[in-house]
Amino acid sequence: MLLLCYRDAAYIRAALAGAFAQTVPCEIIVSNDSSDDGTYEIAREVVAAYRGIHDVSVRRTPRNLGVAAHFNDAMALARGEIVVMMAGDDIAYPERVATILRAFEEAPEAMVLGSDFDCIDADGARIDIRFRRRPERYQIDYYVRIGRLIGLLGATLAFRREVYDRFGPLLGPIEDNALSLRGALLGQSLCLRQPLLQYRRHPGSVSGCVFARDEAPEVAVRRRYERTVRFYRGTADDLEHCMGQMPELRGRALRDARNVLAMYRIEADAREAILREKRRHWLGPVLRGLLQPGLRRKSAERALKLLMPRRWFGLHHA
Template sequence: MTGRDPTAMQATVLVIAYRMRGTIAQTVASVLAQTVRCQVIVSDDCSGDGTLEAAQQALAGYTGPHEVVVRSTPRNLGLCAHLNDLATLATCDVLVFAAGDDVAYPRRVERLLAEMAAHPEAMVVGSAVDDIDAAGQLLAARARALPVEVDQRWFLRRGRLQTVLGASMAVRRSLLTALPPLQGTVEDNMLSLRAALVGSCRCVQEALMGYRLHGNNLNDWMFDRSEATYATYERRNRRVLAMYRDIAADQERCVAALPQLPQERTQLGLELARMYRLEADMREALLDRPRSQWLRPLWRGLRHPGLRRKSAERALKLLLPRRWFGRT
């Protein structure tokens, strides 16, 4: 299924799916309703649950303006490796992410492209989203927005280690093809920090999509708070500290791959990597080390402008038995 004029395509929309049989058709329909002509790659990460077949059915007989491909990975890759794979298949310089359980509003791609055209230094552009439930009902309007523009210094000061929501992103393809491959589980932080390293991140303040919350989101799995127990606390923190170390390692690899970067950007990039490693070290100390060994990472955290609040909260845990962690 191909369009008639590939030169007119303005972006590649990556519909990224894994075990999303029940929502993929709505996602595909919302992508096909975009107001600018796109290459659309619908890619199932070897779900094995009928997601691929549901996507194929949703696209059966399509004759509209977009160039559409539907495919499956030969084996399950995970999100970051899946994105690396798709970046090599894309033909446009801008990639727009569309998770197979979300809903893109018709002007989403048009609006993201306009922001990128107006700000050529922007390597990532995200947006606010409308949080919706599993049935598509609105939970929160215009949620999850960052400031209009964020840079390395903002990420260092922010402290919550919050970045552009990956599901809302448009990215320049070079962030994936001209830098080392993504390695790890979660893409948002890595791509946001890459963008700040070589350019900037921007966030459109209007909601351009419905972001579906249903209990099986990657974010819910990573930051699981389903039970107020130590076991849940430990599981969550081990996942998160591993993710933060992946993010730090990615930033370090990107800095090493860009020796021509201005010195200030290099230094700030490495400082961001150190911040993520410090956050991971603090979490690991609380899980595995005797309390006498908590003090050094906690003191380092208290001295870091972006980690002071978290470090102070953790210092209070010195007074509590480990088995109480996660109960509140």
């Protein structure tokens, strides 16, 4: 288990309790990305007092690395054949690891796995949210069929270590889409219908920061566009790198992978054009999207924005 934390002082004790409650003996690596709020010190105190079935270590990075680079740094220490992701603000249910191991055993062709979850707020109160359920089993063509660039939720992820070892450190700023696509390249993806953790939504969470969910409306849209452009480009870079390491990728699988790569590139270009360019420069990405399997509907909707004032969808000229 990789328990990655950053500025989680208010939540780390509950996260560690969830990790320690797992019914299968685990190597638990608690890694703090050099936060300045006492998270690391609390984790050290809790781990020092732990007596149980798990092999637990706690460490911190020499400097703040960011999400994907922190993952790469911690992943170099992991020894297990199955890697289960945890965040310092979420709470795993006791059966999470046992359920994941059983699912991988029953599906030897599966390389990456996610699950349903229960959502809570900063105080632990239940939040009802809508989220798109993935099929229970799917491959990389799924991303083209649904026309959406959404991987498995990083907080619920587990994967065979080949997903990392085959291709090396992740590129880009965020880990979940990159790992989701790597797993889909190598084999099947699983999404378990059983909620295996409490996923916490709060202003300081990674998803809140990346997608600017909790920022003021006048800045949220612009920042979300800027961050999404970086996120899409980084994910595309990682996918392209992985494809280059797979000479055996041919036929339909290669075509599907190329389509997903094009979707990420076009979406990044389209969002950057809307954010920074005059309207005539929007046409290129829109036209490419209309011709691209997986993006035709979204690009048709985007074409309508050519007729609308930019302020109608939350953006103003820089």
